[in-house]
Amino acid sequence: MSIEPEHHNPAGDDIVFRRAGLDDVWEIATWITTPREAELWAGPRLPFPPDPDLLPADIDLFNADSVALVEAGYLIAFGQVIYMDDCRAHLARIIVAPARRGCGYGRELMQELLRRARERDYAVISLYVDRDNRRALSLYAGFGFRRAQRPPGELASSRTLYLQIPAPPEAE
Numbered sequence: 369m370s371i372e373p374e375h376h377n378p379a380g381d382d383i384v385f386r387r388a389g390l391d392d393v394w395e396i397a398t399w400i401t402t403p404r405e406a407e408l409w410a411g412p413r414l415p416f417p418p419d420p421d422l423l424p425a426d427i428d429l430f431n432a433d434s435v436a437l438v439e440a441g442y443l444i445a446f447g448q449v450i451y452m453d454d455c456r457a458h459l460a461r462i463i464v465a466p467a468r469r470g471c472g473y474g475r476e477l478m479q480e481l482l483r484r485a486r487e488r489d490y491a492v493i494s495l496y497v498d499r500d501n502r503r504a505l506s507l508y509a510g511f512g513f514r515r516a517q518r519p520p521g522e523l524a525s526s527r528t529l530y531l532q533i534p535a536p537p538e539a540e
Contacts, residue, residue, distance in 0.1 A: 385480045388434035388446055393427070394420045395443050399466055408498050409463050412525045427461055433484055437477045444468050445477040449485050452494075454519060457485035457535060459495040462504075474507050482511065486535055494519075494532040505529075 400406050403416040414426055424430065428450070437445035447462040459481050464473045485493045495513065497504050513531040522530075 382440050383444075383476060384438045386436050386438060388429065388436040390424060390429075392434075392436045392443050392446060393423050393429055396446055396463060397423055399463065407525070407527075408501060410461050411496070411528070432460070435477070435480060435484070437473060437480070445473045447477050447481050449481055451488060451490070455491045456519075456532075457488060457490045457493045459485065459493065462495075470503075474504075475510075478507060478511055490535050492532050493535045494530065496528045496530055498525075498527050499529050500527070 396409075397418045397420045400409060400416070400418055406414045406416040406418060410427055415422075418426070427434075427448070431450075433449040433451070435447050435449070436443055443465065445462075445464040445468070448460045450458045450460055452458050459478075462474070462477065462481070464477070482493065494516070495508065497508060499505075508531055512533045514533070515529055516532045518530040
């Protein structure tokens with residue numbers, strides 16, 4: 369797999385989007401301080417505490433389009449686009465550094481993840497979210513995500529909601 373170049377935010381900020389690597393995952397492991405935070409980020413199957421050596425495999429770091437949002441050289445946020453076999457781009461493991469939450473970085477990351485998802489010819493973009501995560505629910509609703517029927521055969525916690533939006537092509 370080729371390493372993709374950095375994608376700069378068109379707003380001209382010091383924000384850069386790049387392919388996430390091992391150092392990023394190890395940093396994220398320090399952000400997760402409780403079993404509940406681990407579940408909110410990666411679902412009920414992620415062990416707590418996350419083992420930094422196993423975490424890349426646990427989250428399919430190299431099999432997904434794993435994106436790091438970096439500002440002034442520091443990892444600020446992370447998310448993944450997983451291209452599913454059923455014509456669906458699935459957003460996963462979205463997280464913002466604890467000290468930077470509520471500052472708009474989640475919105476910046478979502479815009480980039482959606483841009484990447486729309487580059488491919490998929491009919492739907494989906495994600496799972498914990499039903500009690502009000503901040504995330506509000507963010508996703510702002511992008512047009514709505515509750516939908518969970519795809520057959522997908523395992524998920526009873527605490528999660530399945531959301532999706534159509535994936536129209538990007539305007540040229």
